[in-house]
Amino acid sequence: MAQRTTLQEFETVFPKLEEALLEHAKTYNIPLEALNWYKKSLEVNTVGGKCNRGMSVPDSASLLLGRPLTEEEYFKAATLGWLTELLQAFFLVSDDIMDSSITRRGKPCWYRQEGVGMIAINDAFMLESSIYSLLKKYFRDHPCYVNFLELFHEVTFQTEIGQLCDLITAPEDNVNLNNFSMEKYRFIVIYKTAYYSFYLPVALALYMLNIATPQNLKQAEDILIPLGEYFQVQDDYLDNFGLPEHIGKIGTDIMDNKCSWLVNQALTIVTPEQRRVLEENYGRKDKDKEAAVKKLYDELKLEQRYKDYEEKVVGEIRGMIAKVDESQGLKKGVFEAFLDKIYKRSK
Amino acid sequence: MAQRTTLQEFETVFPKLEEALLEHAKTYNIPLEALNWYKKSLEVNTVGGKCNRGMSVPDSASLLLGRPLTEEEYFKAATLGWLTELLQAFFLVSDDIMDSSITRRGKPCWYRQEGVGMIAINDAFMLESSIYSLLKKYFRDHPCYVNFLELFHEVTFQTEIGQLCDLITAPEDNVNLNNFSMEKYRFIVIYKTAYYSFYLPVALALYMLNIATPQNLKQAEDILIPLGEYFQVQDDYLDNFGLPEHIGKIGTDIMDNKCSWLVNQALTIVTPEQRRVLEENYGRKDKDKEAAVKKLYDELKLEQRYKDYEEKVVGEIRGMIAKVDESQGLKKGVFEAFLDKIYKRSK
Ligand SMILES: [Mg+2]
Numbered sequence: 001m002a003q004r005t006t007l008q009e010f011e012t013v014f015p016k017l018e019e020a021l022l023e024h025a026k027t028y029n030i031p032l033e034a035l036n037w038y039k040k041s042l043e044v045n046t047v048g049g050k051c052n053r054g055m056s057v058p059d060s061a062s063l064l065l066g067r068p069l070t071e072e073e074y075f076k077a078a079t080l081g082w083l084t085e086l087l088q089a090f091f092l093v094s095d096d097i098m099d100s101s102i103t104r105r106g107k108p109c110w111y112r113q114e115g116v117g118m119i120a121i122n123d124a125f126m127l128e129s130s131i132y133s134l135l136k137k138y139f140r141d142h143p144c145y146v147n148f149l150e151l152f153h154e155v156t157f158q159t160e161i162g163q164l165c166d167l168i169t170a171p172e173d174n175v176n177l178n179n180f181s182m183e184k185y186r187f188i189v190i191y192k193t194a195y196y197s198f199y200l201p202v203a204l205a206l207y208m209l210n211i212a213t214p215q216n217l218k219q220a221e222d223i224l225i226p227l228g229e230y231f232q233v234q235d236d237y238l239d240n241f242g243l244p245e246h247i248g249k250i251g252t253d254i255m256d257n258k259c260s261w262l263v264n265q266a267l268t269i270v271t272p273e274q275r276r277v278l279e280e281n282y283g284r285k286d287k288d289k290e291a292a293v294k295k296l297y298d299e300l301k302l303e304q305r306y307k308d309y310e311e312k313v314v315g316e317i318r319g320m321i322a323k324v325d326e327s328q329g330l331k332k333g334v335f336e337a338f339l340d341k342i343y344k345r346s347k
Numbered sequence: 348m349a350q351r352t353t354l355q356e357f358e359t360v361f362p363k364l365e366e367a368l369l370e371h372a373k374t375y376n377i378p379l380e381a382l383n384w385y386k387k388s389l390e391v392n393t394v395g396g397k398c399n400r401g402m403s404v405p406d407s408a409s410l411l412l413g414r415p416l417t418e419e420e421y422f423k424a425a426t427l428g429w430l431t432e433l434l435q436a437f438f439l440v441s442d443d444i445m446d447s448s449i450t451r452r453g454k455p456c457w458y459r460q461e462g463v464g465m466i467a468i469n470d471a472f473m474l475e476s477s478i479y480s481l482l483k484k485y486f487r488d489h490p491c492y493v494n495f496l497e498l499f500h501e502v503t504f505q506t507e508i509g510q511l512c513d514l515i516t517a518p519e520d521n522v523n524l525n526n527f528s529m530e531k532y533r534f535i536v537i538y539k540t541a542y543y544s545f546y547l548p549v550a551l552a553l554y555m556l557n558i559a560t561p562q563n564l565k566q567a568e569d570i571l572i573p574l575g576e577y578f579q580v581q582d583d584y585l586d587n588f589g590l591p592e593h594i595g596k597i598g599t600d601i602m603d604n605k606c607s608w609l610v611n612q613a614l615t616i617v618t619p620e621q622r623r624v625l626e627e628n629y630g631r632k633d634k635d636k637e638a639a640v641k642k643l644y645d646e647l648k649l650e651q652r653y654k655d656y657e658e659k660v661v662g663e664i665r666g667m668i669a670k671v672d673e674s675q676g677l678k679k680g681v682f683e684a685f686l687d688k689i690y691k692r693s694k
């Protein structure tokens with residue numbers, strides 16, 4: 001039987017990785033102030049999240065093996081999990097600057113912390129570099145070392161083109177609904193989120209166990225990308241229709257001119273008059289204008305539209321999972337575990 | 348006989364690499380606006396410099412082989428050269444944001460160009476990712492593929508820790524000369540500049556020709572790092588003592604609170620009264636205060652001090668070059684070529 005990891009267990013691995021990273025920096029005789037800065041950036045930016053992405057590497061590995069991981073296997077899988085968290089930290093630190101965000105995980109964004117400012121850009125780079133230091137230290141002798149390197153390079157680039165498309169499609173200071181379309185929405189969501197959040201952890205587990213055959217990778221991608229898309233659609237839905245006490249924040253997608261599933265759905269069904277309501281009220285930092293958009297979303301029955309979408313897409317995903325060929329070591333349970341965590345979540 | 352490349356010849360290779368990068372992005376069905384944005388960022392940020400770093404890869408390869416490169420060898424070496432230019436582009440785009448710089452190569456910095464702003468951060472990431480796309484396309488079958496990947500990772504991290512130390516030692520808005528020291532100066536210069544500008548191109552040529560033995564790499568590092576340090580000291584010297592018509596700009600290191608060789612040398616020899624002059628005038632955006640520092644530099648005879656340093660360090664480097672063991676295919680000529688380009692330059 002497989003075994004699920006806990007956040008507490010997963011977090012016990014981090015200090016060892018941090019130690020390895022600081023030791024690596026020390027080999028260059030880095031001045032103490034710079035070493036301490038790196039240490040603080042690692043701790044503040046990498047630790048403290050929910051670690052769903054990171055924990056899904058050991059969870060997937062255990063499901064693939066059909067048994068609990070040995071201590072050594074757990075350490076390797078959790079290390080790969082922390083690499084996905086480092087990749088996310090690299091993206092979040094820089095995304096917060098690009099989005100002029102104020103808080104992250106209930107604290108000021110890193111670039112807004114005392115004395116940091118634009119040095120955060122270089123800190124983001126160092127978080128990314130940390131991935132490759134750790135891969136070299138712990139996986140250099142793994143038969144899939146080159147595959148690990150290439151996988152991180154590719155997923156990094158995929159996330160960057162998703163970000164680029166997001167940034168030029170929905171600039172906060174220039175509302176233009178003509179930029180939006182369901183096609184662009186899907187591209188942004190798949191590249192900006194789905195590859196690194198869903199495909200990457202499973203691909204890492206497959207490589208770690210030496211069962212990353214082309215067929216297994218392809219099956220994983222074919223299921224996890226739609227699953228990641230569904231996850232983001234849900235995120236956009238909850239931003240407007242979720243309960244703040246569940247999602248832990250008050251949604252701001254409408255005021256932030258976000259290229260959200262809701263506005264893109266609305267655009268496909270609005271009358272010309274309703275479109276004018278959107279044109280005049282979307283993406284403005286104004287509570288009344290936001291309320292006008294929310295009212296339109298209700299008129300357009302977007303809540304029901306989301307629920308219909310959810311049933312349809314979950315049905316399709318279940319259908320794909322049922323057809324998974326397990327002959328090369330892939331397991332349906334890996335995908336079922338992801339789906340169970342996501343389906344009808346309220347937070 | 349070896350043959351030196353020209354900027355024109357080197358630049359003819361770029362369009363092929365750009366094409367390969369755009370083709371790679373197209374495999375993801377990237378929307379056209381995003382593709383065009385990537386293309387523009389590649390062209391504006393990578394092309395148009397002097398390409399000294401990039402051209403030194405084919406030049407070193409030709410010197411190592413003792414003959415002109417074949418067309419295929421030239422393409423490979425120039426590609427590796429363009430990868431060093433991409434790495435530099437990644438660093439310059441972000442450095443300009445972190446330094447609030449206004450112009451780069453006579454044009455507004457990328458982040459200050461129309462509509463770009465903080466999207467430049469993601470553009471910098473994509474320049475870095477381009478290195479790995481091209482390595483995969485052109486070097487995946489090279490016996491040193493993993494070494495190329497690890498070399499870029501390591502040099503990237505070295506440059507980042509140099510940048511970090513520079514950023515926290517000499518913040519533009521907080522002048523504190525106690526932060527400066529020759530020790531920190533050397534760390535910053537070696538890591539921020541010498542590794543990627545001097546060591547990287549030669550190491551790439553050695554790997555390309557399959558003669559990157561530990562001894563050859565070590566000899567290259569032992570000579571090229573002091574050479575790179577000398578180059579940066581010269582840069583700092585020229586910022587104050589060079590002729591604007593030669594160096595193509597008016598130096599601003601004093602007003603910018605730069606951790607320059609000159610101020611660090613001054614700090615080692617000032618009287619308490621002279622130190623007060625530095626404390627009160629260094630790092631201020633004020634022409635009169637800058638003039639007071641310049642006058643102090645003259646009193647301290649820093650020009651002569653630089654000339655003495657130059658003779659001493661060049662003597663040491665020549666001594667090391669003379670002792671190079673060429674038995675594993677390394678050639679003294681590689682280092683002589685670098686030194687000849689640098690010694691007593693006025694621009
Ligand atoms: Mg954001």
Ligand SMILES: [Mg+2]
Pocket residue numbers: 095098099166
């Ligand atoms: Mg964003």
Ligand SMILES: [Mg+2]
Pocket residue numbers: 235236239
């Ligand atoms: Mg959201």
Ligand SMILES: [Mg+2]
Pocket residue numbers: 442443446448
């Ligand atoms: Mg700068």
Ligand SMILES: [Mg+2]
Pocket residue numbers: 442445446513
């Ligand atoms: Mg700088």
Ligand SMILES: [Mg+2]
Pocket residue numbers: 582583586
């Ligand atoms: Mg300079």
